[in-house]
Amino acid sequence: MQYTAHYTSPLGPITLAADGTALTGLWFDGQKYFADTLDETHEKKSLPIFEEVRRWLDLYFSGKEPDFLPPLAPKATPFQKSVWDVLLSIPYGRTMTYGEIAARIGRKKASHAVGGAVSRNPVSLIIPCHRVVGASGSLTGYAGGIDKKIRLLELEGVDMARLFVL
Template identity: 60%
Template sequence: MQYTARYRSPMGEILLAADGTGLTGLWFEGAKYYAGGLDPEHEERELPVFGDVRKWLDIYFTGKEPDFTPPVHMTGSPFRLGVWELLRQIPYGETVTYGELAQAVAGQRGLARMSAQAVGGAVGHNPISLIVPCHRVVGADGSLTGYAGGVAKKERLLALEGVDMGKLFLPAKGTAL
């Protein structure tokens, strides 16, 4: 059984989901895959993990790096789980490209190479936004593409973390927005 709660962030309403093990979802309202993976039968209920997540988010939205990570319980294919684990290793305030992430996945799997597009698909379906920092993945040219919560939010999140935005840019309309 999954349970839900809400969090009001400076960037909009966030839906939280958890099971008995940990956080299973964190989505900005209106995100492309909003509530993706949420059980059709779920219940709004306060759980201790939601208190931990709210504390983490409160710290994060002040522009500081939280010094703890709430328990998460990610489910998905082995490929997606591997990509999401690599996302968790991207340091606060830093970015990696989809290509760099694809190289890391290839290394993880003992392959010579991996498609950046396949990795991008897994990144885009990350169910635990922010805590599993998919917003820290950018295009090879510095474009802020591919954030299910919207590239404007991605830009604000990276700026909040102190990323040098001089090297990054919003893509032209119609190109991966």
């Protein structure tokens, strides 16, 4: 059984999903692939995991790097998991390219496949897919919208001088 809760962020409403003990989803309401890993049957419920995630989000949106990671359990293929593990290693305030991620997982020519896995990340923000940019510095491929990606990177203090929108 999955459970849901909501969070009001400075960038808009967010829906949270959990299996009872770990976070399985975090989506900006209405984003691409919104709730695509959420079971059709789910229940709105107050759970300790949601309080922990809200604490993480409060820290993050206050401009501070959270010093903990809530328990995560996104549904993933082995390939997606390998990509999302690399996303979790991208430091706060830094970016990485799709090609760099492909090289990290030992699949140098898999940039497009990496892009697909990044875009399907069901735990946005905490698994920081917004920190992934094109090799040229282009800000592409954020399911929550490029406007949100820009604001998240600015919040983290990323040097935006070399980044651009196509």
